[in-house]
Every structure is written in structure tokens, then in C-alpha cells.
């Protein structure tokens with residue numbers, strides 16, 4: 001590890017991208033201060049740093065979304081100045097955002113050509129070009145597949161294809177693995193290797209330090225807005241990288257002694273939810289698993305069959321006859337590829353969508369018909385999947401966000417009145433306690449970095465001492481230090497009797513925090529796994545259906561459903 005110098009560039013090698021002396025100020029914050037970044041051609045360059053360190057700001061500058069106050073950008077040795085992403089794209093910079101920006105109801109071809117029809121038209125030439133790019137980089141994407149029929153990993157490949165179609169030579173990937181299971185991460189890294197071998201460069205932002213070390217050729221570490229060093233992956237451990245980054249040790253989410261009690265906090269009985277629009281949004285209609293056993297290694301006695309899932313008529317059921325109990329002191333993890341009913345389960349539990357049948361009991365009371373507010377007031381905490389849409393009022397100050405969802409509760413309310421002073425004081429406490437990096441509580445939530453927004457939400461929800469916490473991706477986007485803090489808070493509350501439903505794409509988190517672990521597939525809880533023995537790889541296989549012969553092939557439709565697995569499925 002070398003904390004002082006950049007990787008050497010040989011005399012004849014010009015950097016694909018060279019950022020020098022970049023400074024960017026926002027009111028009260030210097031987001032970037034004299035940053036230097038040199039990305040060699042044909043390499044993956046990782047950018048790491050704690051939440052709020054300034055990574056996204058730097059990438060927004062490179063992508064033309066923001067103008068630096070100071071500093072220069074050179075592409076292939078030539079100094080450039082970008083006023084918009086269009087300028088950056090024209091110079092071969094492409095960005096794959098964390099939140100995919102594809103239109104579900106359009107095909108891959110339509111999505112890819114949208115906005116760049118002038119390049120190859122919208123017909124045969126574009127189709128040819130897409131096939132060519134897909135083959136060249138091993139993306140395995142077919143132009144005529146509807147995006148809504150694609151899984152997360154394929155959508156990401158479409159995003160990558162889209163920027164390649166526009167001629168990107170340097171791709172910025174913002175936390176691309178946050179939504180992928182281990183096998184998909186491996187496939188993505190294979191794709192990145194293909195890109196490299198063709199001379200393209202990739203800037204890779206991630207908080208997962210193990211992955212960074214396995215995929216990156218060079219690593220630049222940013223701390224508090226400035227470059228503090230570089231690391232050579234082959235000579236660096238995740239722990240050393242974490243130390244360089246946040247000055248703290250890499251945490252591991254380990255379940256200590258069990259705190260699970262006999263007291264049922266939440267009991268869900270035969271919960272079924274139908275898709276709003278009639279057609280199920282699940283891709284693999286007709287590919288119903290019959291049974292599944294997860295964690296099949298001989299040493300996994302806890303892995304057994306949970307349900308027999310044989311429901312060929314369930315095309316419209318996005319949540320299908322789901323039953324479980326979570327006890328005081330128990331974290332129940334649900335593993336699954338996104339889009340298999342998790343959202344509907346969360347919606348039904350928090351009350352933003354009512355169940356079509358079945359019942360939810362909370363501390364012995366039937367709350368199935370209760371409004372969200374009543375559920376929250378009686379002790380249901382909620383860390384939502386999408387912090388921008390459901391967790392925050394982005395344009396409002398932090399203290400108003402403190403009130404969000406807890407309008408009638410202390411310290412936000414005094415009798416019938418809002419207690420603004422109380423809310424403000426408590427926001428300061430949360431900022432302090434949860435290490436939310438901000439110049440103050442009057443700035444908007446939008447001006448916080450992603451990880452700091454997440455910390456604010458977690459702080460708010462934990463502050464009401466919930467009895468039941470619905471935690472969807474509670475540490476998504478937060479750095480290793482903050483992740484450890486959040487895990488500690490959840491564990492601490494669990495010891496006090498909190499019941500948690502944990503949904504996460506981070507399989508280490510799921511395995512490490514959960515007392516019980518279930519797999520959701522096609523709207524059903526199909527299997528039970530033992531967190532003490534299952535590996536992330538086994539869990540990843542179970543989530544994609546590969547753990548069982550019945551789940552392995554999406555085109556093994558039960559009788560009467562032969563037509564359900566069409567050509568789109570093959571492209572998956």
C-alpha cells in the first residue's frame with residue numbers, strides 16, 4: 001500500500017482521464033478539495049472513501065453535471081471543459097447510475113437508442129450495433145427483450161450497453177454491485193475485464209472493499225474531500241483499505257448469542273397481494289418452484305423445506321400466501337432477487353398497500369386494516385427501500401425530515417401542536433449520534449451525500465424505540481464505519497426485544513444479522529436457511545433458483561404453462 005503516490009504512468013502512456021486540483025464548494029461544505037485522480041487506459045480504477053467524502057461530487061464533475069470551482073480535466077491528454085453530460089458523453093465519458101434509468105415498458109433497443117437516435121437510427125443499424133457491442137463485451141443482451149422482463153443484473157448490463165452505444169471509453173459505475181448477488185457480481189467483473197481488454201477504462205465506486213480489491217487495478221482513496229492516497233490491490237487487505245479510508249477497522253456483522261424470545265411480535269398469516277395492473281410484474285410467470293432446500297452442505301441442519309410452492313395459477317399474485325412469525329429479539333432476514341415480492345410484503349406490513357387476503361397481527365392485535373400512521377404510532381419503524389421516494393423530503397431541511405412519519409410523536413409534537421424546537425434539538429442529537437456529516441440541520445436532505453441521508457433515516461427510525469422494525473437495505477450506500485454503527489444499533493435494540501424484518505441485497509449483512517433466514521421467490525417464501533452455516537454463494541444460488549433442480553431453469557414451466565417462458569426468458 002502506498003499512501004503517497006499515484007500509480008506510475010509510463011512516459012508513452014497518456015491517462016484516459018486526469019483530474020487535477022479539483023475543488024468544489026457548496027454552502028458550508030468543501031465537497032472536493034484539490035483532488036487528483038489519474039485513470040490509466042484499460043484499467044479499473046476504484047474510488048473509495050467514507051460517506052460524504054466527495055466521490056459522487058467528483059464524478060458529477062467528470063460527467064459534466066457540475067462545474068468545478070478550481071482544477072482541470074484532461075481526456076487522453078487534452079484539456080476539456082464540460083458544461084453538461086452531453087459534452088462529457090461526446091468526449092467518451094459514460095455514467096451508469098446506481099438507480100437505473102430505463103423505461104420498463106420499452107425494449108432494450110428502444111431504451112438504448114432513446115435520446116441518441118441520430119447515431120444509428122432506430123432500426124436495423126441500431127439493432128446491429130447493439131448486437132455487436134453485446135457480443136464484443138460478452139454482455140449477452142438481446143435487443144427485442146422488454147426491459148420489464150429483465151432481472152437486475154441484466155438491466156445493469158443494458159445500462160452499460162447504453163453508454164457503450166454512445167461511444168463511452170471511460171465508464172463510471174456508481175456502486176454497481178449493491179444490488180447484485182455474488183454470482184452476478186462475478187459476471188459483472190467478467191464484463192469489466194472484457195471492457196479493459198478492449199482498452200476501455202472503468203471508474204468503480206464501491207463501499208465493498210473486498211470487491212474493490214478483487215476487481216481494481218488501481219485504487220484512489222478520498223477522505224473528507226481530498227485524495228489521501230492510493231493503494232495497490234495486490235498488496236492491500238480490506239482492513240488496511242478501511243483504515244486508510246475511515247481510520248477504523250472493517251466490521252463483520254456477526255450474530256452473537258441468540259436473543260430470540262417466545263413472544264410473538266408480528267404474525268403474518270396467509271398474506272396474498274395481487275399485482276395492481278393485472279399482469280404479474282414477476283418475470284418468471286409459470287416457472288413455479290415446487291420445493292427448495294437451501295444450505296445443502298451436510299453441516300447445515302437448519303436448512304429445511306419451508307413450504308411447498310406449487311401454485312400454477314398464481315400469475316397475478318405478487319405475494320402468495322406468505323406466513324411467518326417474528327418474535328421479540330429476533331431478526332428475520334428475507335433473501336431474494338429484487339422483484340420477487342419484497343416490495344409488496346413491505347407495503348403490506350407498513351400499510352401503504354392493503355393485503356388482498358390474509359392477516360397481520362402486531363402484539364396480538366389484528367392490524368390488517370390499520371392505516372400506516374396508526375401502525376407507526378403503535379411502534380412500527382420503517383427504513384424504506386427507496387430513500388428518495390419514501391424516506392425523505394429531499395427539498396426540506398433535515399429537521400423537517402426528522403418529523404416525517406412521526407408527526408404526532410414526541411419530540412416532534414406537544415399535544416396537538418408541532419414542537420419545532422423539540423424536533424430541531426432532536427435532529428441535532430441524531431446528527432451527532434449517527435455521525436451524519438452535514439454543515440447543519442437547516443440544509444436540505446438533497447444536499448447530503450447518499451450515505452448520510454441513509455444515516456439520518458436510520459437515526460430517525462431507531463429514535464422512536466420501535467417494537468417492530470421493517471428494515472429494507474438499512475446500510476445501502478453507507479461506508480464500512482457507519483455500517484458497523486448501524487449494525488450495532490440494530491443488535492442493541494434486538495437485545496432489548498426489538499423484532500426486525502430485514503430485507504437486504506447485502507448477503508453478508510443478511511447472514512450476519514439474521515436469526516432466521518428465509519428465501520422469497522416468485523412471491524412465496526420457498527425455503528428456510530440457517531444463517532450459522534449458509535455461505536453467501538449458497539444463498540445467492542438459492543435466490544436465483546439455482547439451488548434446486550426445480551428452480552434452475554426458468555423455462556421449466558409446469559404443465560399448462562408451457563407458453564410462459566418465451567424468448568425473453570432465454571435472454572436472461
Ligand SMILES: Nc1ncnc2c1ncn2[C@@H]1O[C@H](COP(=O)(O)OP(=O)(O)OP(=O)(O)O)[C@@H](O)[C@H]1O
Nearest residue numbers: 026031051052053054055056057447448449450451
Ligand atoms: N448539491 C449539494 N449541495 C450542498 N452540499 C452538497 C451537494 N452535493 C454534495 N454536497 C456535500 O458534499 C459532500 C460530498 O458529498 P458526495 O455526495 O460527493 O459524497 P460521497 O463520497 O459520494 O458520499 P456517499 O458515499 O455517501 O455517497 C457532502 O458533505 C455533501 O453533503
